[in-house]
Amino acid sequence: MVRNPERRTALLDAAIDVLAAQGARGLTFRAVDDQASVPVGTTSNYFPSRDELLRQAGEYVFVRLTPSPEAAAEMLAGPHDRDQERVLMQTLLRHAEADRAGYLALFELRLEAVRRPQLREAFAQQFRANLDQIVHSHVEGGFPGDRTTAVLLYVAMSGLLLEHLTLPGVLGEEPIEDVVAALVTRIVPE
Known part of the structure; x- marks a missing residue:
């Protein structure tokens, strides 16, 4: 798994924006890649599954809002x-x-x-x-x-x-x- 904390945070911010705009059903690796303006496949390098992306977005949203x-x-x-x-x-x-x-x-x-x-x-x-x-x-x-x-x-x-x-x-x-x-x-x- 790739370890770049700044990139991971940028991807989680992008995931939050996708969730806000498209809902949970719209949260795909591709949608996050597009929102973060990163190459296709970047999000899947950081999160092994969509469930893991959701879980980490769920943790991160509290960090972002606190x-x-x-x-x-x-x-x-x-x-x-x-x-x-x-x-x-x-x-x-x-x-x-x-x-x-x-x-x-x-x-x-x-x-x-x-x-x-x-x-x-x-x-x-x-x-x-x-x-x-x-x-x-x-x-x-x-x-x-x-x-x-x-x-x-x-x-x-x-x-x-x-x-x-x-x-x-x-x-x-x-x-x-x-x-x-x-x-x-x-x-x-x-």
């Missing part, structure tokens, strides 16, 4: 109150809008995980770890509310992002930032 430790620390700076929670959720929204393809690929991979037990297991573990980190950061960070508050924010923002990124405008004429602010106001106690 803010750097510096950015995360900056987001958590300041008072841990409801207003800061609103800022955090609006920052998440902007992050999702900036990497729409990454989030669309994540949604597509979630659907593919329904049909693939190994992918489902890996995704469930990763999502559980993310949720545990969110709850820990919320509760131990001193934000208002408890574990349930953090879980409700997670579920509400997941649904909001799905609606906003897949069917823009469905949530109405109100600016999406205002919808996020209302969501936080209703879920997070003062």
Whole structure:
């Protein structure tokens, strides 16, 4: 197997873009080669099977969407109150809008995980770890509310992002930032 970490990352980024644009059924070695602008056969040199490409894309999408430790620390700076929670959720929204393809690929991979037990297991573990980190950061960070508050924010923002990124405008004429602010106001106690 070829070992060039930069090329592997470029291929995984291309796979994420293919998933976002064409769905899991469109994820082929050839499609990734084309998206990455590499010679035909390059992707198959890095990934022994389509299942392995899906699995690694599933792992990589979390890396791609996770803010750097510096950015995360900056987001958590300041008072841990409801207003800061609103800022955090609006920052998440902007992050999702900036990497729409990454989030669309994540949604597509979630659907593919329904049909693939190994992918489902890996995704469930990763999502559980993310949720545990969110709850820990919320509760131990001193934000208002408890574990349930953090879980409700997670579920509400997941649904909001799905609606906003897949069917823009469905949530109405109100600016999406205002919808996020209302969501936080209703879920997070003062």
